[in-house]
Amino acid sequence: MKLLSTVLILIIVALIYKSYFLSFRAQSPIDYADTGPKISLKEHLSGTILSEGLIYGPNGRVTNSFVARMEGQWTGDTGTLSEEFTYSNGRQQSRKWFLTQTSDTTFIATADDIVGQATGTVSGSTIQMHYRIVLPDEAGGHQLDVTDWLYLTESGVILNRSELRKFGLKAAELVATMRPQEVN
Numbered sequence: 001m002k003l004l005s006t007v008l009i010l011i012i013v014a015l016i017y018k019s020y021f022l023s024f025r026a027q028s029p030i031d032y033a034d035t036g037p038k039i040s041l042k043e044h045l046s047g048t049i050l051s052e053g054l055i056y057g058p059n060g061r062v063t064n065s066f067v068a069r070m071e072g073q074w075t076g077d078t079g080t081l082s083e084e085f086t087y088s089n090g091r092q093q094s095r096k097w098f099l100t101q102t103s104d105t106t107f108i109a110t111a112d113d114i115v116g117q118a119t120g121t122v123s124g125s126t127i128q129m130h131y132r133i134v135l136p137d138e139a140g141g142h143q144l145d146v147t148d149w150l151y152l153t154e155s156g157v158i159l160n161r162s163e164l165r166k167f168g169l170k171a172a173e174l175v176a177t178m179r180p181q182e183v184n
Contacts, residue, residue: 025147025163029105029123039125039152041101045072045081053160053176063172064088070178077101093136115143125152133164144171156180 049070057063065088072081081097097118101107109118109129118131127150135142144164151159158178164171 027128027149029121029126029128032124032126035124035126037125037152037154039122039127039150039158041099041107041122041127042074042079044152044156044158045070045079045099046074047072048181049158049178050181051083051160051176051178053174056173056175058169058171066176068176069181091138126150142166142171150178 049072051066051068051070053066053068054062055064055066066085068083068085070081070083073079077100079099079101081099083093083095083097085093085095087093095111095113097109097111099107099109105122107120107122109120109131110116111118113134113136115132115134118129120127120129127148129146129148129150131146131148133144133146135144144166146162146164148160148162151161153159156179160174160176160178162174164173
């Protein structure tokens with residue numbers, strides 16, 4: 001019995017270690033400080049942005065996909081990012097982020113479905129953001145802890161990867177592209 005409990009403790013410790021040091025959550029903005037091209041909130045989250053993405057459930061299977069049109073506007077260190085989503089299940093959603101750049105590398109953001117404030121860090125070619133989101137009632141109304149990472153590519157496309165967790169366990173993952181709308 002003592003051997004079984006020791007093995008269980010070692011497995012739990014290994015899983016916690018993996019979760020915090022060898023996974024998506026183990027990334028830190030400092031890891032990307034010297035990467036390029038350099039991302040800028042005011043430059044790369046301005047104008048019309050088109051997005052397409054997939055949402056994965058806890059079992060790793062796609063549960064929904066979406067297309068979105070975003071519109072970013074900035075005045076000084078404050079900006080808005082309006083998002084209009086259309087999901088593959090026919091649901092539509094609007095969100096408006098209110099962003100405030102608090103330094104060259106940090107910002108805060110709010111939106112109607114966010115509890116309190118999101119906090120963000122800009123580092124090299126990345127943006128990291130942490131916040132708690134309240135899902136719509138039709139999606140259960142749950143509050144989930146979100147870690148967003150935006151990665152700017154050489155072509156100007158932003159790749160977005162997000163993990164959504166409840167009680168520390170991954171409940172969903174989002175992967176999306178964000179690209180400036182071409183002006184004709």
